Amino acid sequence: MEVEPTVYQVFTPATPANLTFIERDEINNNLVNALRTPGKQIVIYGHSGSGKSTLINKKLERLYESHVISRCMQGMSFDQLVLDAFDQLSPFFTTEKTARNSDSVGVQLNATYLGIKNQISGLGLRERSDKSIRLLPPQLTLQNLARFMGQAKSCWILEDFHKINEGDRALLSQAMKVFVDMAGEYNTLKIIAIGAVDSARQVVKYDNEMRTRVAEIHVPLMNVHELQDIIIKGAELMNLRFDSSLSSTISHYAAGLPSICHTLCLNICVHLDFNTPRKELVVIKKESLQPALKMYLDEASDTLKMAFENNLKQSKVKKYNNAELIVKALSELPQEGGTRADIFKRIAKYESDYPQGNLTKYLKQMCETETTPLIRSSENSGKYAFIDPLYRAFAMVLVSSSDSQDPHELIDWNDVIANFIKNFSTEELTKSIHTHKINYMHKN
Ligand SMILES: Nc1ncnc2c1ncn2[C@@H]1O[C@H](COP(=O)(O)OP(=O)(O)OP(=O)(O)O)[C@@H](O)[C@H]1O
Ligand SMILES: [Mg+2]
Structure with missing residues (x-):
């Protein structure tokens, strides 16, 4: 028997959508093409809450064996991101050798990985006035990171890259170049930088020679039809029907932001104490919006x-x-x-x-x-x-x-x-x- 979802799995205002996921045709082709093209680097940009993380999550689930997500925070340096990605690859190189790692290249990479890991623990922390920062060992070059990632058949996602210091953001362009160069050897290798900004160039400033190697993908705010599709899909899963004036008000109120749409639908259900799908279809009327908005x-x-x-x-x-x-x-x-x-x-x-x-x-x-x-x-x-x-x-x-x-x-x-x-x-x-x-x- 199928397990019934709870309302919190259906309406997800704060996490990437899954059950209510709606396809966005105008972006889909570009994104899927870019993901499938070896060596193509990707910049995804658009207003906060427009659906960037959801989209990339869904597509990677279908097209990639594994991926590494580094979440950028205010004041982080690029070195810290490299270390973060390196750490996340650890299970691949430190657990029982997988078949892939047992050829001679694999064995050598494993040894290099473990060597760098030891170096890192030996280097310890550098104390700065406000926080301690781990040092990057000289051997952990972008080339090496790319090799490790490529061997793990993984790609590297940099979430909220606009938060990185301006000076450090230039380093991404260099990293992308390295990843382009090494994609001949490892075909899944790529960097996907995501930023809640208005243009791709605000995410990465790359030079002209990179122009054809980077796909810039804009995720616009949703239109009313897309927002209504979320409402319909979610309501169906809960065995509810939002009457048309309610769903049109919600979708207009959300003003392009799916997160508001999810929040209001969730609040409506929570207020009615509908935690799981109804046994019989229930029609929800516009009056339910007031408490949800409150x-x-x-x-x-x-x-x-x-x-x-x-x-x-x-x-x-x-x-x-x-x-x-x-x-x-x-x-x-x-x-x-x-x-x-x-x-x-x-x-x-x-x-x-x-x-x-x-x-x-x-x-x-x-x-x-x-x-x-x-x-x-x-x-x-x-x-x-x-x-x-x-x-x-x-x-x-x-x-x-x-x-x-x-x-x-x-x-x-x-x-x-x-x-x-x-x-x-x-x-x-x-x-x-x-x-x-x-x-x-x-x-x-
Ligand atoms: N295609 C979609 N179908 C259904 N719901 C979606 C879709 N895309 C996004 N959402 C919902 O919209 C909200 C915001 O989505 P998401 O976190 O992906 O946006 P984002 O662009 O990554 O935002 P931020 O820049 O703040 O990280 C979430 O509640 C998510 O569940
Ligand atoms: Mg996001």
Whole structure:
């Protein structure tokens, strides 16, 4: 008998999708071709939450015997990534010799691997003020790493590569070159760098000779149909049917982000106490969305608070409260946002002398707040928007309530958020989503 999934296996807001996985035809061919072409290096890029990790996971599952995933973190150096990959290959070289390792090349590589492993433990740690860092032994060259990886019939995935220090990012281009050169010998060998950024070049800056050897794969935000497919697929697995107005509201609310879609569907089920598939088909109506959104809001309230607090605080009193003006302008624009010029026009309504330079500077700054981003920019459409429709809804309330306040008075965020949650209405949100629905559909 088939084992029934739980709701947490069906709707996966925080992990790569599996049961509800939907194919994305426009990206599929390019990705599969690149994966199958020996020596082709891959850069996958696109907005955070657009589905990069899910996609590569699914494809590797089908096309690759094994892979090594290194997760990049802020401040990591390239050396640390090389060490991380080396460590992960350990089971392949230190357990019982597999058939592949018993030919003469294999035996030699095994010995080299173990030699380097010993060197690493001998080198110990280098203490830095904040953390200790393992040293890279001279023998652990990129060529050697490539050999080990190639022998293990593996490829190397670098998740969130945009987090690596700018200076160290250049080293990836060199590593890709080495992997290209050695792909003749080991045909599965490749590097797949993934970054939550707007262009491949923000992930790796490689030179022209590499141009034809790197596949740049953009994973766009999902369109409403793709989002609805997730809802339908997940609901079916739970033996539910979301009525059409509910599923269309969820898919519009998600504004291209499958993670929001999963979150809301999960919350709906959790709120109804549906942990496993129903015995008989149950139809879910639009009324179920309100509590699900409230749960989402409760969970997000800390992040919400931080994002607004960090972006709106201004250490020195300046002529303009730049971030506030931008937030206000964006709250008046549709969820899909507006171009720099659209935003400027809005601000100029309130501050006729507002300098263009300020807008450029602060927009850039607000998009780059790594830890608590509030707005995002899209290179493709040239628009700036709140990263989540929820943020826009919150900004609307904030703007309307701050109009009456003394601007120098400190905001009590806990109060504002508590009020927001209490008075939060899906009606208003739905209305604002639907007003701009045509625009949004057109874009996709
Ligand atoms: N093809 C898909 N089908 C169904 N759900 C998906 C699909 N792609 C992504 N998701 C869901 O969307 C969410 C985000 O996906 P994922 O983690 O793959 O995005 P990402 O681009 O890697 O994000 P980040 O840049 O933040 O790492 C997850 O909840 C995942 O379950
Ligand atoms: Mg990811």
